[in-house]
Amino acid sequence: MDTKEALFKYCLRLADNNLVLGHRLSELCSNGPILEEDIATTNIALDLIGQARHLYQYAAEVEGKGRTEDDLAYKRAEREFYNTLLSEQPNGDFAVTIARQFFIDVFDYYFYKELLNSKDERLKELAARAIKEVTYHLRHSTQWILRLGDGTEESHKRLQTAVDGLWMYTGELFEMNEVDEILIKEGIAPNLNDIKTKWESKVSEVLAESTITKPEDGWMQTGSRKGMHSEHLGYILAEMQYLQRAYPDAQW
Amino acid sequence: MVSIDTDKERIYQLLNEIPDPEIPVISVTDLGVIRKVEWEDDTLTISITPTYSGCPAMKQIEQDIEKKLADSGYEKVKVKTVFTPAWTTDWISDEARERLRKYGIAPPQGSADKSLITTEPKVVPCPQCGSRNTQLTSQFGSTPCKALYKCLDCKEPFDYFKCI
Numbered sequence: 446m447d448t449k450e451a452l453f454k455y456c457l458r459l460a461d462n463n464l465v466l467g468h469r470l471s472e473l474c475s476n477g478p479i480l481e482e483d484i485a486t487t488n489i490a491l492d493l494i495g496q497a498r499h500l501y502q503y504a505a506e507v508e509g510k511g512r513t514e515d516d517l518a519y520k521r522a523e524r525e526f527y528n529t530l531l532s533e534q535p536n537g538d539f540a541v542t543i544a545r546q547f548f549i550d551v552f553d554y555y556f557y558k559e560l561l562n563s564k565d566e567r568l569k570e571l572a573a574r575a576i577k578e579v580t581y582h583l584r585h586s587t588q589w590i591l592r593l594g595d596g597t598e599e600s601h602k603r604l605q606t607a608v609d610g611l612w613m614y615t616g617e618l619f620e621m622n623e624v625d626e627i628l629i630k631e632g633i634a635p636n637l638n639d640i641k642t643k644w645e646s647k648v649s650e651v652l653a654e655s656t657i658t659k660p661e662d663g664w665m666q667t668g669s670r671k672g673m674h675s676e677h678l679g680y681i682l683a684e685m686q687y688l689q690r691a692y693p694d695a696q697w
Numbered sequence: 698m699v700s701i702d703t704d705k706e707r708i709y710q711l712l713n714e715i716p717d718p719e720i721p722v723i724s725v726t727d728l729g730v731i732r733k734v735e736w737e738d739d740t741l742t743i744s745i746t747p748t749y750s751g752c753p754a755m756k757q758i759e760q761d762i763e764k765k766l767a768d769s770g771y772e773k774v775k776v777k778t779v780f781t782p783a784w785t786t787d788w789i790s791d792e793a794r795e796r797l798r799k800y801g802i803a804p805p806q807g808s809a810d811k812s813l814i815t816t817e818p819k820v821v822p823c824p825q826c827g828s829r830n831t832q833l834t835s836q837f838g839s840t841p842c843k844a845l846y847k848c849l850d851c852k853e854p855f856d857y858f859k860c861i
Binding site: 492577585 | 781841
């Protein structure tokens with residue numbers, strides 16, 4: 446694999462993460478638990494899908510085969526998606542939505558901070574825009590972790606269940622493969638081992654403050670770096686890609 | 698022949714007549730999204746930067762710029778998106794902030810350093826009655842750039858232009 450191919454795949458991975466989580470959050474549009482959170486989750490979805498678009502545009506340019514951002518989002522099959530398993534997990538109750546968001550926000554916060562040092566100008570620019578948005582998202586999810594964990598008996602119980610249930614998907618956030626190796630050497634991508642240390646420390650700190658017990662690391666789910674997904678991604682793509690699959694190149 | 702500088706001044710004036718699609722009391726130049734106006738051979742290139750990655754108004758702003766300049770006789774116009782430096786509310790002029798307030802939107806408080814993104818501003822005065830006794834209702838609002846507040850004195854809810 447050469448640097449160009451690695452960069453293409455890397456951009457896809459970042460874009461897929463944002464698109465799939467953005468899609469999940471957009472499912473809450475008109476279904477949020479309260480009006481303010483309906484607006485919040487869809488605002489966050491908008492930021493994430495916006496970031497995904499810029500990353501797909503860049504991926505398409507890097508690939509140089511005439512594909513567009515829409516081709517990449519709507520015309521790839523499930524096995525060609527590289528988003529993490531965590532990002533595709535269903536919204537569940539509000540505690541699950543918030544726990545999933547918090548784990549990913551903490552990751553994104555430290556990740557984009559590091560990406561600001563990338564030698565790739567475009568990624569660096571996209572990180573400069575994204576870090577402001579992600580910081581704001583993290584503030585939102587952190588406040589909800591504290592409020593639910595240290596709230597009522599019911600909210601505490603639900604958040605603990607959510608954290609326990611999602612924990613096995615968190616290990617994969619830090620997995621690296623050949624793509625990472627090549628780009629780390631070039632100074633383009635951050636080393637995810639460094640991000641992992643910061644992630645663990647921040648997550649431990651907030652969970653402790655929220656009186657939630659941090660789960661022990663056990664078996665960690667894996668697969669997305671190779672395009673292997675949980676059963677949920679297929680349903681997401683079926684809905685998201687329906688129109689372009691049924692009416693290819695349709696425009697409006 | 699018109700000098701290039703005079704022409705640029707005219708172009709900025711034209712751009713200043715384009716309202717923000719979502720907050721029409723301020724123009725796209727007030728908002729600070731216009732980053733550069735330049736000639737590339739015979740093409741007029743306008744660089745804009747997104748306020749938020751997913752701001753749906755960006756496409757509209759792009760089309761409004763193209764239309765405005767085409768109507769004013771500029772035939773070849775290209776609008777391109779740039780990302781650095783990342784947009785900040787610090788670029789909104791004092792005069793535009795005052796117009797926001799009169800329109801009922803509390804302007805961003807203070808300057809956009811990191812602490813303001815991670816914590817709430819101390820006081821967001823009510824744009825209706827001026828009271829400093831206000832409370833955050835929601836970190837997010839009707840557009841990506843706004844949060845929701847309420848005034849505890851006049852009891853009116855209002856939008857706050859997030860400081861970012």
